[in-house]
Amino acid sequence: MFRILPKDEGFFDLFEHMAATLVEAATRLDEFLTTYTDLANRADQIHNIEHSGDNLTREAISKLHRTFITPFDRDALHDLTCRLDDVLDRIDEAAARMVLYRIPNPTEDARLMAKVLVKAATKIQETLPLLRDMKQKQLILNRCLDIQALEAEGDRIERHGLAALFEGSLEAIEIIKWKDVYADLEEAMDRCADVANVIESIVIRHA
Amino acid sequence: MFRILPKDEGFFDLFEHMAATLVEAATRLDEFLTTYTDLANRADQIHNIEHSGDNLTREAISKLHRTFITPFDRDALHDLTCRLDDVLDRIDEAAARMVLYRIPNPTEDARLMAKVLVKAATKIQETLPLLRDMKQKQLILNRCLDIQALEAEGDRIERHGLAALFEGSLEAIEIIKWKDVYADLEEAMDRCADVANVIESIVIRHA
Amino acid sequence: MFRILPKDEGFFDLFEHMAATLVEAATRLDEFLTTYTDLANRADQIHNIEHSGDNLTREAISKLHRTFITPFDRDALHDLTCRLDDVLDRIDEAAARMVLYRIPNPTEDARLMAKVLVKAATKIQETLPLLRDMKQKQLILNRCLDIQALEAEGDRIERHGLAALFEGSLEAIEIIKWKDVYADLEEAMDRCADVANVIESIVIRHA
Numbered sequence: 001m002f003r004i005l006p007k008d009e010g011f012f013d014l015f016e017h018m019a020a021t022l023v024e025a026a027t028r029l030d031e032f033l034t035t036y037t038d039l040a041n042r043a044d045q046i047h048n049i050e051h052s053g054d055n056l057t058r059e060a061i062s063k064l065h066r067t068f069i070t071p072f073d074r075d076a077l078h079d080l081t082c083r084l085d086d087v088l089d090r091i092d093e094a095a096a097r098m099v100l101y102r103i104p105n106p107t108e109d110a111r112l113m114a115k116v117l118v119k120a121a122t123k124i125q126e127t128l129p130l131l132r133d134m135k136q137k138q139l140i141l142n143r144c145l146d147i148q149a150l151e152a153e154g155d156r157i158e159r160h161g162l163a164a165l166f167e168g169s170l171e172a173i174e175i176i177k178w179k180d181v182y183a184d185l186e187e188a189m190d191r192c193a194d195v196a197n198v199i200e201s202i203v204i205r206h207a
Numbered sequence: 208m209f210r211i212l213p214k215d216e217g218f219f220d221l222f223e224h225m226a227a228t229l230v231e232a233a234t235r236l237d238e239f240l241t242t243y244t245d246l247a248n249r250a251d252q253i254h255n256i257e258h259s260g261d262n263l264t265r266e267a268i269s270k271l272h273r274t275f276i277t278p279f280d281r282d283a284l285h286d287l288t289c290r291l292d293d294v295l296d297r298i299d300e301a302a303a304r305m306v307l308y309r310i311p312n313p314t315e316d317a318r319l320m321a322k323v324l325v326k327a328a329t330k331i332q333e334t335l336p337l338l339r340d341m342k343q344k345q346l347i348l349n350r351c352l353d354i355q356a357l358e359a360e361g362d363r364i365e366r367h368g369l370a371a372l373f374e375g376s377l378e379a380i381e382i383i384k385w386k387d388v389y390a391d392l393e394e395a396m397d398r399c400a401d402v403a404n405v406i407e408s409i410v411i412r413h414a
Numbered sequence: 415m416f417r418i419l420p421k422d423e424g425f426f427d428l429f430e431h432m433a434a435t436l437v438e439a440a441t442r443l444d445e446f447l448t449t450y451t452d453l454a455n456r457a458d459q460i461h462n463i464e465h466s467g468d469n470l471t472r473e474a475i476s477k478l479h480r481t482f483i484t485p486f487d488r489d490a491l492h493d494l495t496c497r498l499d500d501v502l503d504r505i506d507e508a509a510a511r512m513v514l515y516r517i518p519n520p521t522e523d524a525r526l527m528a529k530v531l532v533k534a535a536t537k538i539q540e541t542l543p544l545l546r547d548m549k550q551k552q553l554i555l556n557r558c559l560d561i562q563a564l565e566a567e568g569d570r571i572e573r574h575g576l577a578a579l580f581e582g583s584l585e586a587i588e589i590i591k592w593k594d595v596y597a598d599l600e601e602a603m604d605r606c607a608d609v610a611n612v613i614e615s616i617v618i619r620h621a
Binding site: 348382 | 472475476478479488489492496510511514515516585586587590591
């Protein structure tokens with residue numbers, strides 16, 4: 001048995017900081033959709049959060065480059081960093097797109113998807129600190145399953161949303177716009193499942 | 208030279224079981240498109256197959272976590288598990304979407320794509336057992352090329368299908384629906400190519 | 415400290431050849447969009463370039479399989495090969511799609527995206543040779559950041575292009591077509607960022 005992570009626990013601080021950033025962005029997206037007022041400002045706020053996430057990503061990559069750890073672990077940490085950043089990008093994109101497309105009102109399904117996203121981000125935030133000592137591997141794997149189940153829930157809501165688009169009397173152009181927004185939200189959930197996959201893979205490698 | 212896989216050959220049983228599940232799902236999708244009757248029931252059957260694939264995936268991941276093998280190989284096996292699961296998800300999604308979108312008739316191109324998918328799934332099923340002893344590496348790599356060639360064939364059919372959508376007199380909304388179905392079928396083929404990539408990578412790592 | 419790459423420097427020749435192929439394809443796509451004449455022939459030329467890229471990819475994979483190097487590095491080189499091939503595929507797809515969809519005139523945003531793609535391909539071409547001796551790690555990481563910044567620039571142009579589609583008086587069917595072309599161009603840029611990620615990961619593993 002070997003320690004999987006470097007003594008320098010600064011990495012954990014960075015990952016946990018990224019997870020907190022993720023929860024904040026998801027929460028702001030939920031508010032954006034719930035209130036649906038002051039959209040340009042709110043989208044800018046989300047973009048600023050995404051930007052601070054970029055800085056954390058760059059810091060983590062630079063730290064990986066400078067710190068001595070085993071190459072294999074380094075690789076998993078690089079993956080984890082990139083996947084967390086992917087989720088943030090998608091959240092930013094969803095908000096920006098609703099402004100860009102001048103969407104007048106959010107659908108209930110979009111709101112529900114944002115709420116599932118907050119749950120998944122929170123679950124990621126609760127799970128990452130468990131990697132610090134790896135004492136509760138089964139618990140970590142169970143949390144990964146929870147995140148994957150949330151992703152499946154997001155898919156079900158998206159399907160419902162899509163069916164509703166086609167069953168209504170929407171113009172084709174409005175359908176095109178909404179499909180893109182749903183795709184952004186669903187992709188954000190997919191990227192959360194990717195984060196869970198990387199965590200799962202870290203636990204499995206060090207079983 | 209070292210054995211790449213654990214003595215516990217249960218992993219191969221699981222992967223081969225997953226491949227059989229994949230062939231069954233692809234075959235059912237082909238029937239779904241050929242007969243195009245009793246759609247809701249047939250889509251449910253495909254969903255049940257996908258669900259049994261999820262259970263195999265979970266079993267494989269739990270086994271990876273509990274079994275002693277080298278970390279590196281563990282990682283490749285985790286990848287292989289996830290990529291096989293991805294193909295099943297896409298097949299399920301294609302059938303579900305045709306029901307959800309109330310598509311009245313399948314196109315000939317959709318039928319052709321499903322047939323290519325059956326071929327790719329069958330090729331995966333024939334290739335996985337060769338990983339058991341790794342004695343025929345060149346044969347495995349050739350089969351991976353075959354799967355990648357099938358993926359390219361799927362792309363060509365999709366392009367033909369897309370051109371036909373725009374050359375016809377379809378309403379924009381019908382075009383939107385069909386593009387999603389073609390995208391599901393093409394993604395299923397892409398994920399088969401990903402499976403081939405992982406197999407290729409396992410062979411290359413242990414050259 | 416260990417050498418990360420095999421003595422047989424033929425791998426570098428292959429990667430650099432692939433990067434040159436990539437720059438050529440991107441340059442031809444830029445010309446395709448700038449002149450916008452003789453489209454079918456120009457798309458065929460791009461397809462031939464993509465095809466020669468496929469041959470290089472196959473050669474690299476076969477070489478990886480035959481050459482003795484450490485398994486870990488082999489894995490990274492396999493990744494790099496596949497990601498370079500992905501970019502070429504997307505460039506080919508963008509040109510083929512514009513012919514297939516009989517798009518009468520390119521937009522200014524599509525032209526700008528192709529120019530960013532040429533920049534990213536050129537940056538990849540300039541960066542790969544630095545992997546030969548790994549003496550300038552910080553420079554390599556900086557170039558990866560440059561490629562990621564170009565990808566973000568491509569995203570901004572795509573957003574502008576999308577907004578313009580919806581603000582104009584285009585028919586839904588024309589919007590659908592253009593969204594696909596923009597998606598091809600943006601995906602090509604995304605795959606360039608993936609190449610940068612793999613290069614980053616190679617440098618980080620061997621810090």
